Amino acid sequence: MTQAPVTVTVTGAAGQIGYALLFRIASGQLIGPDTPIKLRLLEIPQAVKAAEGTAMELDDCAFPLLRSIDITDDAGVAFDGTNVGLLVGARPRSQGMERGDLLQANGGIFKPQGEAINAGAAEDVRVLVVGNPANTNALIAQSHAPDVPAERFTAMTRLDHNRALTQLAQKLGTSVTDISKLTIWGNHSATQYPDLFHAEVGGKVAAEQVERSWLADEFIPTVAKRGAAIIEARGASSAASAANAAIDHVHTWVNGTPEGDWTSAGVVSDGSYGVPEGLISSFPVTARDGRFEIVQGLEIDEFSRERIDASVRELTEERDAVRELGLI
Numbered sequence: 001m002t003q004a005p006v007t008v009t010v011t012g013a014a015g016q017i018g019y020a021l022l023f024r025i026a027s028g029q030l031i032g033p034d035t036p037i038k039l040r041l042l043e044i045p046q047a048v049k050a051a052e053g054t055a056m057e058l059d060d061c062a063f064p065l066l067r068s069i070d071i072t073d074d075a076g077v078a079f080d081g082t083n084v085g086l087l088v089g090a091r092p093r094s095q096g097m098e099r100g101d102l103l104q105a106n107g108g109i110f111k112p113q114g115e116a117i118n119a120g121a122a123e124d125v126r127v128l129v130v131g132n133p134a135n136t137n138a139l140i141a142q143s144h145a146p147d148v149p150a151e152r153f154t155a156m157t158r159l160d161h162n163r164a165l166t167q168l169a170q171k172l173g174t175s176v177t178d179i180s181k182l183t184i185w186g187n188h189s190a191t192q193y194p195d196l197f198h199a200e201v202g203g204k205v206a207a208e209q210v211e212r213s214w215l216a217d218e219f220i221p222t223v224a225k226r227g228a229a230i231i232e233a234r235g236a237s238s239a240a241s242a243a244n245a246a247i248d249h250v251h252t253w254v255n256g257t258p259e260g261d262w263t264s265a266g267v268v269s270d271g272s273y274g275v276p277e278g279l280i281s282s283f284p285v286t287a288r289d290g291r292f293e294i295v296q297g298l299e300i301d302e303f304s305r306e307r308i309d310a311s312v313r314e315l316t317e318e319r320d321a322v323r324e325l326g327l328i
């Protein structure tokens with residue numbers, strides 16, 4: 001049976017992730033094959049024309065599920081009645097830019113977008129922040145949407161999760177489908193901690209199937225610094241893989257995690273695992289009935305504790321910095 005259309009707002013729609021993302025959303029991969037899609041594209045005025053070009057191409061695909069495409073440079077219009085907000089557009093760090101300047105510039109984007117979501121989004125709105133620094137940008141948007149349940153604001157660490165799956169599968173000469181219960185903890189940054197102590201491969205603990213030196217000196221840094229390695233190789237940051245992860249994140253959120261497995265997402269901390277309440281940090285999460293829930297009761301050994309704490313410390317510093325700038 002055909003379902004009611006879902007309105008999806010994509011910010012930064014004319015950017016490189018936007019270009020890799022929009023066609024997949026319109027083809028039904030974000031929500032499912034029976035759900036019609038209404039697209040809203042938000043761009044800055046200078047990039048509206050480029051977004052119009054992408055919309056022409058979307059039209060030319062004749063996607064059966066695509067009901068409409070609206071393009072705007074007004075966040076109020078973009079988020080009015082939206083069910084899913086994919087916040088991709090962000091201010092990249094330019095040469096010589098201080099961290100405070102970067103946070104300030106992104107505050108200028110994510111504060112008004114949070115306000116617009118608060119004012120006009122649909123009651124069931126779900127938000128995924130992709131634009132970096134993703135966790136803190138999500139925190140800024142969330143703090144300006146007091147009428148929206150905080151749990152609806154998430155940050156993307158699914159790309160890190162997918163990167164870790166492939167690194168481990170390649171090491172063990174197995175398939176990513178043999179791996180379960182992998183976790184990315186903390187920030188979407190080089191301090192993130194990809195955890196193999198709870199991950200299983202073929203039903204056995206992954207950390208026990210690899211050398212400790214590989215885990216500490218190769219696996220963790222490779223996953224954590226993969227974004228920089230892609231920029232170095234491509235001359236531009238990851239785009240298709242980031243779009244793929246955004247599709248995975250929302251699809252899982254709406255459709256659920258498989259029984260006996262979990263995924264990773266940046267969600268608002270409830271204080272679990274010593275992560276200060278309110279921070280948007282990556283955790284192991286299950287999705288059921290359209291809600292993410294932090295997996296509880298995992299034993300955290302000293303090796304993991306140190307690394308989780310380091311990443312959470314960085315998140316706390318970012319939160320304190322945006323607080324000082326009056327952005328939250």
Ligand SMILES: NC(=O)c1ccc[n+]([C@@H]2O[C@H](COP(=O)([O-])OP(=O)(O)OC[C@H]3O[C@@H](n4cnc5c(N)ncnc54)[C@H](O)[C@@H]3O)[C@@H](O)[C@H]2O)c1
Binds near residue numbers: 015018043
């Ligand atoms: N979380 C992750 O895993 C992950 C992975 C890859 C990239 N990223 C981040 O995603 C972001 C986008 O990457 P990209 O490669 O598409 O960049 P891009 O520069 O190609 O595109 C960004 C787009 O955002 C637009 N934009 C800027 N401010 C806007 C605003 N206020 N409203 C609407 N649109 C606005 C720009 O005009 C541009 O078209 C970057 O911050 C990047 O660092 C995150």
Ligand SMILES: O=C(O)C[C@H](O)C(=O)O
Binds near residue numbers: 159227230
């Ligand atoms: O855009 C970046 O800085 C890197 C990106 O977040 C990535 O993980 O690929």
